[in-house]
Structures are given as structure tokens and as C-alpha cells.
Amino acid sequence: MNPYGPVAIYLAVALAAALLFTVLPGLLGRAKPNAQKLEAYECGVEPTSAVAGRFPVRFYLVAMLFVIFDVEAASFFPWAVEMHALRFFGLAEMVAFVIVLAIGYAYVWKRGGLEWK
Amino acid sequence: MIDSLYGAADWSAITPLVIVAVTALVVLLMDLLLGKRVGRYGAIILGSLGLILAGVVAAGGYGLHQTLFGGAFVLDGFTVLFEEVVIIGALGSLVLFGAIGREDRVAGATALLLWSATGAMLLAGAGTLLTIFLGIELLSLALYCLCGLAPRATAREAALKYLLLSSTASGFLLYGMALLFGATGSVTLSAFAAPMLAASPLFWAGIAFFFVGIAFKLSLVPFHTWAPDVFQGAPLPVTAFMSVVTKAGVLAVLARVAYSALPPQAASALLLPLWVVAGISMVVGNVGMLAQTDLKRLIGYSGVAQVGYILVALAGTTAFGLRAAIYYLFAYTLMNLGAFAVAAVLSGDGEEGTQLAGYRGLGHRRPLLAAAMTFFLLALAGLPPTAGFLGKILILSAGVASGYLWLDALLIIGTAISLYGYAKVIGAMYARDEHRSPTTPRPVVPLAWASIALCALALLLLTFHPFASSVLP
Numbered sequence: 001m002n003p004y005g006p007v008a009i010y011l012a013v014a015l016a017a018a019l020l021f022t023v024l025p026g027l028l029g030r031a032k033p034n035a036q037k038l039e040a041y042e043c044g045v046e047p048t049s050a051v052a053g054r055f056p057v058r059f060y061l062v063a064m065l066f067v068i069f070d071v072e073a074a075s076f077f078p079w080a081v082e083m084h085a086l087r088f089f090g091l092a093e094m095v096a097f098v099i100v101l102a103i104g105y106a107y108v109w110k111r112g113g114l115e116w117k
Numbered sequence: 118m119i120d121s122l123y124g125a126a127d128w129s130a131i132t133p134l135v136i137v138a139v140t141a142l143v144v145l146l147m148d149l150l151l152g153k154r155v156g157r158y159g160a161i162i163l164g165s166l167g168l169i170l171a172g173v174v175a176a177g178g179y180g181l182h183q184t185l186f187g188g189a190f191v192l193d194g195f196t197v198l199f200e201e202v203v204i205i206g207a208l209g210s211l212v213l214f215g216a217i218g219r220e221d222r223v224a225g226a227t228a229l230l231l232w233s234a235t236g237a238m239l240l241a242g243a244g245t246l247l248t249i250f251l252g253i254e255l256l257s258l259a260l261y262c263l264c265g266l267a268p269r270a271t272a273r274e275a276a277l278k279y280l281l282l283s284s285t286a287s288g289f290l291l292y293g294m295a296l297l298f299g300a301t302g303s304v305t306l307s308a309f310a311a312p313m314l315a316a317s318p319l320f321w322a323g324i325a326f327f328f329v330g331i332a333f334k335l336s337l338v339p340f341h342t343w344a345p346d347v348f349q350g351a352p353l354p355v356t357a358f359m360s361v362v363t364k365a366g367v368l369a370v371l372a373r374v375a376y377s378a379l380p381p382q383a384a385s386a387l388l389l390p391l392w393v394v395a396g397i398s399m400v401v402g403n404v405g406m407l408a409q410t411d412l413k414r415l416i417g418y419s420g421v422a423q424v425g426y427i428l429v430a431l432a433g434t435t436a437f438g439l440r441a442a443i444y445y446l447f448a449y450t451l452m453n454l455g456a457f458a459v460a461a462v463l464s465g466d467g468e469e470g471t472q473l474a475g476y477r478g479l480g481h482r483r484p485l486l487a488a489a490m491t492f493f494l495l496a497l498a499g500l501p502p503t504a505g506f507l508g509k510i511l512i513l514s515a516g517v518a519s520g521y522l523w524l525d526a527l528l529i530i531g532t533a534i535s536l537y538g539y540a541k542v543i544g545a546m547y548a549r550d551e552h553r554s555p556t557t558p559r560p561v562v563p564l565a566w567a568s569i570a571l572c573a574l575a576l577l578l579l580t581f582h583p584f585a586s587s588v589l590p
Contacts, residue, residue, distance in 0.1 A: 100142065103142055106149060107145060
């Protein structure tokens, strides 16, 4: 079989399933709306305010810093697993990486990126 | 085993890149530890020294021909020349921070600029799809931040616009790369020259998507609409950097692919859309330039056309064409940097001197500055006695030699249109006008003046000394 055959099958199955799930309920189901059914679902609690509220831009900064350091920490794992095979080369690479990471961390800290004012 | 995978040759090939990247780290650390005592000039001087050192080290690689890191990086005359263009471009834009921008932000901006330049230098020698993508992302990520550095709404708009559109283009590029990998089973550019690929539809589709991404990054028509807006919004030094370094880095990739990574019998057909796009760019870019009232927008549109000129030289994929292209790229770099340096001298504390209305009567108020600006604009228009003239002659003859006469014709038409745009600015500078000079004379801006002088001198010297040999990728 063509090496792309499985991809094509996967695409076809995904498309068929999606079509099935969206088209069938409309054809077979009966629509009997009432006030409760049409309400926005929010953990069983009445929605109290508009969803798109305002919140401090600081959340973005913290979230962004978290993601950056999180992803960088995640790249330790492959190295740790293959540490012995990579030997000195791997260690040197990781030390360089950690130094760059530490400078970035120090910069964020010193510039007040971690403070909640 | 892995210890000995990469040897001394590998590491010495990327030494210039390492120098630039480490300099950026040092600038950042210095800013962190010494704080205000470093100041504006501390960061700029340190950054410039790092760039100059990298330039000297990189020049040592000229004449070598090595494939390093398992094909990921190629070191040859081509790589070295593009690295030097990037270094000159970064240097020329870095010094403009001496006149513009908040003092406490200069160190951070310097670091970002240097990292961006590292990405462009990586592109100069990129030999695999992975290195190309790494270089483009390193180049762009730093630029997104740099674009938004100025405290005004247009800067934020520029940063967001550039982020969104450039990411889309990166998506196209990546998709193209995935298809290319699917078609060839390899990420190495040299594997793409295999003749049997000419019959693979996957390969054709991959190259198409790849070129769309590249054309966007080069701001070729019809992927150019972001350029004037982003150029206008970004801080002046960043605009100078983008107009030169981004284009040089991506042109290096394009030239390497066009010259050495396409199956020979299909190459001219695969590349034809690119030349058509270049032809349209030369006309549209120059027409768009005519109505501009801001120097940065004007350079944005003129840059669209100038890249088109460079592509004309590459069109035949001849050795002579590549020499002409690199020569013109050097000249283009110097004229742009010179024009931006003049604007930097004219900038006030809060605002940048890029409004063309402010240039009215400049010839009477600041004759030397106006003369320099006239020189750079004449070079951009391609008139003697500047290197722009010789560069265009070289490009035209490369076009004739490779048989792309229609591209030559479009180049001449585009140049004719552009003459009006540049002459309008020059005319305004020497107009005998009522003296309603809004600009107050600024204190001396030594770095920008030095940049103007060096650019003008280099442009004159280039005219009498066309260089570049043995540059095939």
C-alpha cells in the first residue's frame, strides 16, 4: 500500500465520524426546547455575569512566564533519560542551556516580572 | 561516539554566530548587574564590538568550502558574504539606538537585535530545512518584540500585525517543509537536487508552499501588504534592521535553494512563479512608493521593489547573476542604513524624523545632511555615481545573459517610476521655502553621523571596486 494510505483512511474515518455525529441528531432527534434547556451551561449554576469580563493583564505575563519555563524544564527529560549515552557532549550542551535559562530567569526576577503589584 | 561526532571544524564554523549570541547575553547581564551605569552607549558599544569581532572571525572562513554538522550548516564564500551583510546591517541599525529610544530599554533592545542577527547568520549557512526554520524563527521572534518597543499605538499595531502575518507565513513554510520531507525522505537541501524528484507532485506542492512562505518574509507582491505598516510602526533602528537583515537572511535561503536544491530539469519551471512575482513587485512596489509621506513607509515600498531587482539577477541561476545579486545586496544595505541614519539625526526626543514634510527646505537648514540624503536616495534610484547604478547595470546584464529580457524590461519600467518618487523628496529638500522649520537643531549624534559617513564612503568605493568572486552556494 502507498505509505500515505493509512493517513487517507484516518482522514476519511475522521470526516465520516464528524459528519455522522453532527448530521444524525438533526435528522433523528426531536427538538423540544424549554427555558432550562436553552440556558448556558455553567456547572449547574446560573450565569451571573458576562463571560468576557476584564481582568489584569498581569495574568498573561505570569501565564507566559510559566509556559516558557515549563517548556524549558520539559526539555530536561529526554536528556536525563539518555544522559549516559550522550556523555560529556550532552552534559556540556545542557550546562550551556541551563546558563542561558538562568540568565533569563535572573532578568525576569530583577526586572520585577515575578512581583504581583 | 557522540563526543567525537562534531569536530573542531564544526565549532569554528559557527564561532561568529556564537560570538554574536554570547555578546547579547553579556549585554543583558551587564544591564542587570550595573543597571543605569551602563547607559545607552555602554550597550551599543559592547554590542558593536561583538558584531565587529564576529565579522572579522567570519571573514576568516572566506574561500573555505565545508559541510558541517552533518549537512546542517554549510560554510563557503556564499555563507561568509551573507553573514557580513547581516553583520553590517545589524551594526548600522544598532548605532541608531544612540539617537532614539528610551535609555533604559536600549540594553534589552540591543540583546534582541543581536539574537535576531544570529538567526539571520544561521540562515546564511543553513543546509537543512530544520536549520532554515530555526534561523527564521530566531530572526522573527526577536523582531516581534522589537517592533513593539516604541511607546505609541502604531508600534503595538506593527508588533501584532507582524506576529500574526509572519506566523501564518511560517505555517506555510512549515507545511511546505513537511511535504518536501514527505517527497524526499530527507531534510537536507542537497538531497532535493535528485532528478527523479522532478516527477513527484508532492515535491512540487512542497516547493510551492515553501516559496509562498519565503515570498512573504521577503515582502514580495502579493504578500507585501504588511511591510509598510510594520515598517512605519516599528522604532526607527528596528525598521532599518528589518529592511536589511531580514531580507538578506531570507534571500540567502532562497538563493541556496534556487541554485543547488532543485532537480535540474524542473528547476526553471519551479522557479518561474517566483520571477513573475519579482516582476510584479518591481512595478507595484515603486508605484506604491509614490504616494507615501513617511520615510519609513517609503523605504518599505521601495524595499519591495529592491528585492525584486535582486531576484532578477538570480533569475537565470548563473554564477554571474549571484555575484550581481550579492553586490547589489551590499549596496542596498548601505543605502538603506545611510538613509535611516539621516532620519535618526533628524529625530527629536519624542518623535522620529521620518515625516517627509519635515524634510522640506532641509537643504538650506542642514546642507550637509541634505546632501547625504540626496546621495542615498540617488543610490536607491540607481543613478551614478553611486553603487546603486553599477549594481543595476550588473543585474541588467545578468538578466540579458540568462535570457530573462521581460524581467529586465520590468526593472527598467520600475526604476523609471521610482525616479519620480525619490526625486520628489530630493526636490522638496532643496525647495526654497518659507522658513517654518519645525525641527530644533539637535545636539551632536556622533554614532549616526559616523554611520552616514561610512555608508556614503562605502557606496562610493563599491562603485569603483565591484567585488565578490567564488560565491556559488
